[in-house]
Amino acid sequence: xxxxxxxxxxxxxxxxxxxxxxxxxxxxxxxGTAILSSVAGMGYEGRVYPVxxxxxxxxxxxxxxxxxxxxxxxDLAFIVLPTHLVPEVIEACGRKxxxxxxxxxxxxxxxxxDGASLEEKLKSAAAAYGIRFLGPNCIGVVNTxxxxxxxxxxxxxxxxxxxxxxxxxxxxxxxxxxxxxFGLGFxxxxxxxxxxxxxxxxxxxxxxxxPNTKVIGLYVETxxxxxxxxxxxxxxxxxxxxxxxxxGGTEAGRRAGLSHTGALAGEDRxxxxxxxxxxxxxxxxxxxxxxxxxxxxxxxRLQGNRVVIQTHSGGPGAVAADACARAGLDxxxxxxxxxxxxxxxxxxxxSMKNPVDLTFxxxxxxxxxxxxxxxxxxxxxxxxxxxxxxxxxxxVLGMQEMGIAQEEIEKETEKFIDEQARRLADKMLNAPKxxxxxxxxxxxxxxxxxxxxxxAPVLPGPNRAANALGALLxxxxxxxxxxxx
Amino acid sequence: xxxxxxxxxxxxxxxxxxxxxxxxxxxxxxxGTAILSSVAGMGYEGRVYPVxxxxxxxxxxxxxxxxxxxxxxxDLAFIVLPTHLVPEVIEACGRKxxxxxxxxxxxxxxxxxDGASLEEKLKSAAAAYGIRFLGPNCIGVVNTxxxxxxxxxxxxxxxxxxxxxxxxxxxxxxxxxxxxxFGLGFxxxxxxxxxxxxxxxxxxxxxxxxPNTKVIGLYVETxxxxxxxxxxxxxxxxxxxxxxxxxGGTEAGRRAGLSHTGALAGEDRxxxxxxxxxxxxxxxxxxxxxxxxxxxxxxxRLQGNRVVIQTHSGGPGAVAADACARAGLDxxxxxxxxxxxxxxxxxxxxSMKNPVDLTFxxxxxxxxxxxxxxxxxxxxxxxxxxxxxxxxxxxVLGMQEMGIAQEEIEKETEKFIDEQARRLADKMLNAPKxxxxxxxxxxxxxxxxxxxxxxAPVLPGPNRAANALGALLxxxxxxxxxxxx
Numbered sequence: 001x002x003x004x005x006x007x008x009x010x011x012x013x014x015x016x017x018x019x020x021x022x023x024x025x026x027x028x029x030x031x032g033t034a035i036l037s038s039v040a041g042m043g044y045e046g047r048v049y050p051v052x053x054x055x056x057x058x059x060x061x062x063x064x065x066x067x068x069x070x071x072x073x074x075d076l077a078f079i080v081l082p083t084h085l086v087p088e089v090i091e092a093c094g095r096k097x098x099x100x101x102x103x104x105x106x107x108x109x110x111x112x113x114d115g116a117s118l119e120e121k122l123k124s125a126a127a128a129y130g131i132r133f134l135g136p137n138c139i140g141v142v143n144t145x146x147x148x149x150x151x152x153x154x155x156x157x158x159x160x161x162x163x164x165x166x167x168x169x170x171x172x173x174x175x176x177x178x179x180x181x182f183g184l185g186f187x188x189x190x191x192x193x194x195x196x197x198x199x200x201x202x203x204x205x206x207x208x209x210x211p212n213t214k215v216i217g218l219y220v221e222t223x224x225x226x227x228x229x230x231x232x233x234x235x236x237x238x239x240x241x242x243x244x245x246x247x248g249g250t251e252a253g254r255r256a257g258l259s260h261t262g263a264l265a266g267e268d269r270x271x272x273x274x275x276x277x278x279x280x281x282x283x284x285x286x287x288x289x290x291x292x293x294x295x296x297x298x299x300x301r302l303q304g305n306r307v308v309i310q311t312h313s314g315g316p317g318a319v320a321a322d323a324c325a326r327a328g329l330d331x332x333x334x335x336x337x338x339x340x341x342x343x344x345x346x347x348x349x350x351s352m353k354n355p356v357d358l359t360f361x362x363x364x365x366x367x368x369x370x371x372x373x374x375x376x377x378x379x380x381x382x383x384x385x386x387x388x389x390x391x392x393x394x395x396v397l398g399m400q401e402m403g404i405a406q407e408e409i410e411k412e413t414e415k416f417i418d419e420q421a422r423r424l425a426d427k428m429l430n431a432p433k434x435x436x437x438x439x440x441x442x443x444x445x446x447x448x449x450x451x452x453x454x455x456a457p458v459l460p461g462p463n464r465a466a467n468a469l470g471a472l473l474x475x476x477x478x479x480x481x482x483x484x485x
Numbered sequence: 486x487x488x489x490x491x492x493x494x495x496x497x498x499x500x501x502x503x504x505x506x507x508x509x510x511x512x513x514x515x516x517g518t519a520i521l522s523s524v525a526g527m528g529y530e531g532r533v534y535p536v537x538x539x540x541x542x543x544x545x546x547x548x549x550x551x552x553x554x555x556x557x558x559x560d561l562a563f564i565v566l567p568t569h570l571v572p573e574v575i576e577a578c579g580r581k582x583x584x585x586x587x588x589x590x591x592x593x594x595x596x597x598x599d600g601a602s603l604e605e606k607l608k609s610a611a612a613a614y615g616i617r618f619l620g621p622n623c624i625g626v627v628n629t630x631x632x633x634x635x636x637x638x639x640x641x642x643x644x645x646x647x648x649x650x651x652x653x654x655x656x657x658x659x660x661x662x663x664x665x666x667f668g669l670g671f672x673x674x675x676x677x678x679x680x681x682x683x684x685x686x687x688x689x690x691x692x693x694x695x696p697n698t699k700v701i702g703l704y705v706e707t708x709x710x711x712x713x714x715x716x717x718x719x720x721x722x723x724x725x726x727x728x729x730x731x732x733g734g735t736e737a738g739r740r741a742g743l744s745h746t747g748a749l750a751g752e753d754r755x756x757x758x759x760x761x762x763x764x765x766x767x768x769x770x771x772x773x774x775x776x777x778x779x780x781x782x783x784x785x786r787l788q789g790n791r792v793v794i795q796t797h798s799g800g801p802g803a804v805a806a807d808a809c810a811r812a813g814l815d816x817x818x819x820x821x822x823x824x825x826x827x828x829x830x831x832x833x834x835x836s837m838k839n840p841v842d843l844t845f846x847x848x849x850x851x852x853x854x855x856x857x858x859x860x861x862x863x864x865x866x867x868x869x870x871x872x873x874x875x876x877x878x879x880x881v882l883g884m885q886e887m888g889i890a891q892e893e894i895e896k897e898t899e900k901f902i903d904e905q906a907r908r909l910a911d912k913m914l915n916a917p918k919x920x921x922x923x924x925x926x927x928x929x930x931x932x933x934x935x936x937x938x939x940x941a942p943v944l945p946g947p948n949r950a951a952n953a954l955g956a957l958l959x960x961x962x963x964x965x966x967x968x969x970x
Contacts, residue, residue, distance in 0.1 A: 027886065037878070111834075167800075174798065313655035318706060
C-alpha cells in the first residue's frame with residue numbers, strides 16, 4: 001500500500017472541488033434532478049456547473065449550454081443522460097480536459113448486445129482522453145466527510161468510518177437510513193455499476209488509503225479480476241479489515257445477479273475460497289456486513305477467543321452464551337480476584353459464573369461503569385459483551401423514591417440516562433479490549449439512542465453481537481494466515 | 486383440544502376479575518410496587534386489593550392488613566414477597582378460598598438446597614388448598630386483551646396475537662418494546678419461572694384454546710415433561726403453529742441455563758428431535774422466533790414452495806433470491822399471462838424474470854397495489870415477497886412536478902404515503918396466498934410505520950423475510966407429517 005489516496009483515480013471522484021453535472025433540469029422527477037437535489041441537500045461546498053441545452057439555471061445553479069463553456073476545468077463530470085448521448089458527452093468532457101467521470105446512465109451492457117456496443121464506445125471515448133470513470137449503470141458516490149452526496153436519495157448521516165464499494169447502488173443509497181439509525185455512515189461509498197473502467201478492486205485500494213475509512217465493506221455479485229482482487233485484499237487486510245457479502249451463492253441468486261448487472265457469478269464454495277485466500281471476512285446478510293464493519297471499525301483488535309458476558313437478565317445471558325459458543329468463542333470462568341472485586345457491587349441473587357448475571361446492582365449508578373471495568377480487567381477475558389437496557393419508567397420510580405419533586409423528574413431522568421450513556425460510551429470506545437453491547441431495545445430507547453450517537457457499538461440482539469465478535473476473531477485468524485504465508 | 490379456555494387453570498391467571506396483591510407498597514423501587522404500577526399503568530379494569538401489614542392505601546388502592554379481610558374472594562393472588570413468607574401467604578390465600586396464584590418471588594430451587602426445601606413447602610401449601618400457581622421465580626403475566634400487565638415493565642402494546650410461554654421473564658417483559666416497534670403484542674404472555682406447579686405444557690394448552698392467540702411462541706431452557714410436551718404439541722400444531730427457541734444447544738448455553746433457572750438442558754440434536762416430533766418450528770434466535778410468529782399469525786397457509794419476488798432495486802432483489810433459495814424456496818418464472826398483464830405497468834428497463842425487477846413503475850400510484858395483485862394471481866406463485874421503500878424526498882419532488890403549492894406539499898406527501906400504506910396493508914392482510922414485505926427501512930419511515938400499525942408483515946431485510954416464508958413451509962411439512970402418522 002504505497003499508494004497515497006491522492007494518487008488514486010477515485011480521489012477526485014470522491015473529493016471533487018468542482019463538478020460538471022449533466023442530466024439535471026428543473027423537471028423534478030428526473031433522476032438527474034433528484035441527484036443534484038441530493039448534492040445541494042447535503043451542503044456540498046464545491047462548485048457545481050449544470051450543463052443543459054436550454055435552462056439558464058438548474059435548481060438555482062447557473063447552467064451552461066456546453067461543457068466547453070465552463071469557466072474552469074472541473075474535477076469531475078457527473079452524467080445522468082439518455083444512454084446514446086453518453087459517449088459524445090464524455091468526448092466533450094475530454095476536450096475540456098476533465099479527467100474523472102461518474103456515469104449513472106443505464107442501458108449499456110446490462111441491456112444486451114446494442115448496449116454492450118455503446119459501452120465500448122464510451123470506453124474508447126474515455127480512453128482517448130485519459131478519463132477514468134465509475135459506472136455506467138451506477139448510482140453515484142457519497143463522501144460524508146466532504147458533504148458530498150451525489151446519489152438518488154438524501155443522506156443525513158454523520159461523517160462515518162465504513163468505506164463501501166457496491167455492485168448494487170441500492171446498497172449505498174438505501175443503507176443511508178439503515179446506518180443512520182445506529183449513528184453510522186459511510187466514510188465514502190462507491191456504486192460501481194457495470195465496472196466498465198474503475199472496478200471494485202480499485203475502490204478497495206482507494207478505501208485502503210482513505211484516512212477516514214477504518215473498515216471496508218463490499219457488496220459482490222461477481223469478481224471480474226480474481227487474481228488482482230486477492231492480491232490487493234491481502235495487502236490491505238493486515239492494516240484494514242475487509243468484509244464482503246456475496247449474493248450469487250445459490251442458483252437463484254446467480255440468475256438474479258445476471259439480470260441485474262450481467263454478473264457471471266460462481267458457486268458458494270468458489271467464493272468462500274476466494275474470500276478466505278484474500279483475508280476477506282464473509283457476511284451472511286447485508287445487516288451482518290454492517291454489524292461486522294461496525295465492530296471492526298470501533299473496537300480494538302481481539303487478542304483471543306475468551307469472552308465474558310455481563311447481564312442482569314438470565315434469559316438474554318443464556319442466549320448470548322449459546323450464541324457466543326456457536327460463533328467460536330469460549331466463556332472462561334472469572335478469576336478469584338475478579339469475583340472479590342465484584343462482591344461489593346452485586347446482590348446475593350447474582351451469579352458469578354460466566355455469564356455474570358447481576359440480577360440487579362446494589363449500586364445502580366455504577367452498574368454500567370465500574371462493573372464492566374472490573375470484568376474487563378479479568379486476565380482471562382479477551383472481550384466483554386454487555387447486555388444493555390435502561391427502562392425509563394423504573395428510573396422514574398427511583399426518582400420518586402429519592403423524593404425528587406414531580407416536576408423535576410422528567411428532566412432528571414433524562415439527565416441520568418444521558419450521563420450513564422455518555423460514561424458507558426466513553427468506556428466502550430476507550431477500552432483496551434473489545435467491549436460490545438447488545439440489546440433488544442433500539443433508538444426508541446433514549447439510552448440506546450445516546451449510545452449510538454456517541455459511536456458505541458451496541459448490536460441488536462445477542463446473536464448479532466456474538467457473530468460480530470466472531471468476525472473480530474476471524475479477522476485475527478485471517479491476518480495470521482496472511483502473515484504466515 | 487376438547488379443553489375450553491375457561492377450564493384451564495391459567496384462565497383466571499390471565500383473565501382475573503380481581504387480584505389480591507402481596508408485596509407492593511409505597512416504596513417505589515420495590516419490585517412489587519413496580520409491578521403494581523404496571524397493572525395500574527395499563528388500565529386494568531378488574532378489582533385490585535393490595536395486602537400490606539401497615540399501609541392504608543398502596544398506589545391509591547385501598548390496602549388490607551390480611552387477605553382474610555378482603556371483601557370478596559379474588560380470582561388471583563399475586564405474590565412478590567420475601568421468599569420465606571411465601572408458603573404461609575399461600576396458605577392464607579387457600580383459607581380465603583383463592584384458587585390461582587402467581588409467585589414472582591425468587592430464592593427457591595434455583596438457589597440450592599434450602600431454596601428447594603422452601604419450594605416443596607410452597608407446593609404442599611398450594612396442594613392442600615387446591616391452588617394452581619405460576620412460578621415461583623417468574624416475572625408475571627400479561628394479557629393485552631384484558632389490559633392486564635402484571636409484570637416489571639410497562640406495556641404499551643396493542644392487543645396482539647402472539648401467545649408466549651417463556652422460561653425467562655425477560656423474554657416477556659423485555660420484548661414489549663421490541664414487539665411494539667412492529668405494531669405487535671402478546672395476546673397473553675406467561676413467565677413460567679421454576680414451573681413448580683403449572684409448566685410450559687399447560688401454558689401451551691391454554692394458548693391453544695385462547696381465541697386471541699393465533700400462534701404460540703416458546704422460550705425453552707429445558708423441557709421437564711418430554712412425552713407430555715410432544716403429545717400436547719402434536720394435538721395443537723395442526724390448528725395453531727408453535728415456534729420455539731431453545732437456549733441450551735451448546736455447552737455454554739446449558740451452563741448459563743443451569744445457573745439461571747436450574748434447567749437441565751440437553752444437546753442440540755436431542756431438542757431438534759423433540760421439536761421435529763412435536764411439530765414445533767425451531768427458531769435460531771429470539772428475533773427469528775418473533776419473525777416466524779408474525780408471519781404464521783398473519784398470513785394464510787402456504788400451499789407450496791414457489792415464491793415470486795417483486796422489487797424495484799436489483800441488489801435487494803438478488804439478495805432476496807439468494808436468501809429464498811437458502812430457505813428452501815423455489816423461484817418459478819412468470820407465466821406468459823402474467824407478463825402480458827404487467828406490460829402496461831413496467832418500463833423497458835424492467836426485468837420480467839423472477840425477481841421481477843421493475844426498476845421503477847410507469848404508474849407510480851399503482852406500484853404497490855396493481856402489480857402485487859397481478860403477481861399474486863400467477864398460477865405458479867405460492868407466495869409473494871415484496872421489497873418496500875418509499876423515499877419521502879422523492880415523493881416531495883414528484884409533488885413539486887405536479888405543481889402542488891409549496892405549503893400543501895408536506896400534508897399531501899403524508900396523505901399519499903398513508904393512503905398507499907393503507908391500501909397495501911389491506912391487500913396483504915386479505916391476500917389468498919402469503920404476501921410478505923421486506924425492507925431495510927424501519928419505523929423511522931412513515932410508510933413502513935403505517936404498514937406496521939395496520940398489521941402487515943414487513944420483515945426487516947430479505948434474509949429474515951425469506952426465513953419466515955421458510956417457516957410457513959416448515960409448518961406445512963410438519964402438519965403433513967403429523968397427519969400422516
